[in-house]
Amino acid sequence: MAKVIVVTSGKGGVGKTTSTAALGAALAQRNEKTVVVDFDVGLRNLDLVMGAERRVVYDLVNVIQGDAKLPQALIRDKRLETLHLLPASQTRDKDNLTAEGVERVIGELKQSFDWIICDSPAGIERGATLAMRHADVAVVVTNPEVSSVRDSDRIIGLLDSKTARAERGDRVEKHLLLTRYDAARAERGDMLKVEDVLEILSIPLLGIIPESMDVLRASNVGTPVTLADSRSAPALAYLDAARRLAGETLPVTIPGEKRGLFSKIFGRRAA
């Protein structure tokens, strides 16, 4: 049974595209057929983060408007044959996305994939509402920072009212993915802690992705962070998050919190 996931946040720049690529690759690494779909029409970037920017021929808008068939627009990943990308259009604007068109494409994707991961654009307008429209599960990407938490709260409200599931009296399963977390700064009291964000947003935690150079390094070379270096701290966190999405129960660890006596004493003084 295919599952549709929306990766959303309201606020821009919190890591939606990075997380879509990393979770998509992580699920595909489990040998499950996965497609990542870019809904950011006009400002596509998932192709770039996935390293497929030179292979885009047709896109989501072409498929919706009937200029191309779905299989023509799907790009198969060169590293993982279970991973596919449906890019967004770079030249059109969001008005080219229609509710009926999106529904048809999602329906077709459900025929051949186990996981359909929709990368939402920032904001709460058409692109974002259409990306979440058919979701079964929502991954709410949040930074431990006031504006990101506020926007996530707004998005949670939309997930509970504007989705197809909400309209038929059902609910979208919502999960919090806390990104760019710095355990040392949170411990010093200068960053919202995991429990603060959880208490405010009150949705279950999918994972904590540490602030890390590995994330930028992976996007520089166009490789999802879970494929670039699967032993790095952010990759391990994303791989665990993907296992939780797939239904496994794992304890959530806070990356970077295991600190020795030395760093406890000197790490704090340095602040």
Next chain:
Amino acid sequence: MSLFNFFAKKTSAPTARERLQVLLAHERATVGHSDLVAQLREEILAVIAKHVQIDRDKVVVKMDRGDKVSTLEVDIEIPLNAGVRAA
């Protein structure tokens, strides 16, 4: 709280947490009827216009959200020569 924190300057995360809690409590309450102020303005105007002729531009409706209570301030200027309609 460790000895080091005792001498350190006040931390900012608790402030962030408190501000968010107050803000979101209000925002959640108004989701779905975010035009509450506009609606109140129209209805209050309609009631007053039944009795007194008023200039719609001379009506100010303000909402102030406090921690415990919110206030709604309605300021209507009634001109001296306003024709009082038959009550």
